[in-house]
Amino acid sequence: EAGVTQFPSHSVIEKGQTVTLRCDPISGHDNLYWYRRVMGKEIKFLLHFVKESKQDESGMPNNRFLAERTGGTYSTLKVQPAELEDSGVYFCASSQVGTGDTEAFFGQGTRLTVV
Amino acid sequence: AQSVTQLDSQVPVFEEAPVELRCNYSSSVSVYLFWYVQYPNQGLQLLLKYLSGSTLVKGINGFEAEFNKSQTSFHLRKPSVHISDTAEYFCAVSKYNFNKFYFGSGTKLNVKP
Numbered sequence: 366e367a368g369v370t371q372f373p374s375h376s377v378i379e380k381g382q383t384v385t386l387r388c389d390p391i392s393g394h395d396n397l398y399w400y401r402r403v404m405g406k407e408i409k410f411l412l413h414f415v416k417e418s419k420q421d422e423s424g425m426p427n428n429r430f431l432a433e434r435t436g437g438t439y440s441t442l443k444v445q446p447a448e449l450e451d452s453g454v455y456f457c458a459s460s461q462v463g464t465g466d467t468e469a470f471f472g473q474g475t476r477l478t479v480v
Numbered sequence: 481a482q483s484v485t486q487l488d489s490q491v492p493v494f495e496e497a498p499v500e501l502r503c504n505y506s507s508s509v510s511v512y513l514f515w516y517v518q519y520p521n522q523g524l525q526l527l528l529k530y531l532s533g534s535t536l537v538k539g540i541n542g543f544e545a546e547f548n549k550s551q552t553s554f555h556l557r558k559p560s561v562h563i564s565d566t567a568e569y570f571c572a573v574s575k576y577n578f579n580k581f582y583f584g585s586g587t588k589l590n591v592k593p
Binding site for chain 2 (some may be wrong): 369390396398400405406407408409410414421456458460468469470471472473474
């Protein structure tokens with residue numbers, strides 16, 4: 366079974382440009398999370414989808430970030446316009462909805478560099 | 481609010497030596513505790529978790545961690561490390577099981593031959 370897949374693995378863009386990151390969760394996982402790690406710091410929560418609905422977007426840094434999950438399958442995270450401080454590694458994770466022991470699985474991340 | 485502190489950003493150790501990676505957390509509510517590992521060019525992989533019950537938790541690859549409520553710690557240990565354990569290790573807490581993690585800043589374990 367395929368794990369959580371993120372595209373692209375690396376992206377280098379200029380300040381002011383737009384970048385879209387994609388996350389394909391594990392099939393059947395209704396929970397989808399986005400996290401970000403700025404260099405050397407902790408991994409921080411950005412937002413949480415349950416199916417196509419935003420359950421919690423308290424970690425989104427500002428309105429330059431837009432996350433979508435149309436149809437409740439894959440998700441995109443768009444940064445427009447990108448700023449230097451947006452550089453970092455963006456992780457996606459997915460899990461099943463429900464009580465009990467439902468593990469969250471992480472993708473390998475997208476390394477975004479804004480120059 | 482929850483927060484996690486990993487005091488050691490890097491831990492060098494020789495192969496077959498024991499290692500302890502420290503994690504302290506603060507929270508105003510009960511939390512679940514996790515350790516994740518990230519090998520080079522890979523995603524985060526769950527090592528072990530504490531949800532309830534026995535405070536000594538065993539995980540994959542010979543790692544274990546002990547939950548200490550009074551000291552609000554969840555240190556990760558391995559009695560004998562291998563070169564293949566070289567990776568970055570993240571401690572995390574969650575108010576709910578596997579939902580919205582708060583991570584520490586990570587500890588890079590460098591196992592030398």
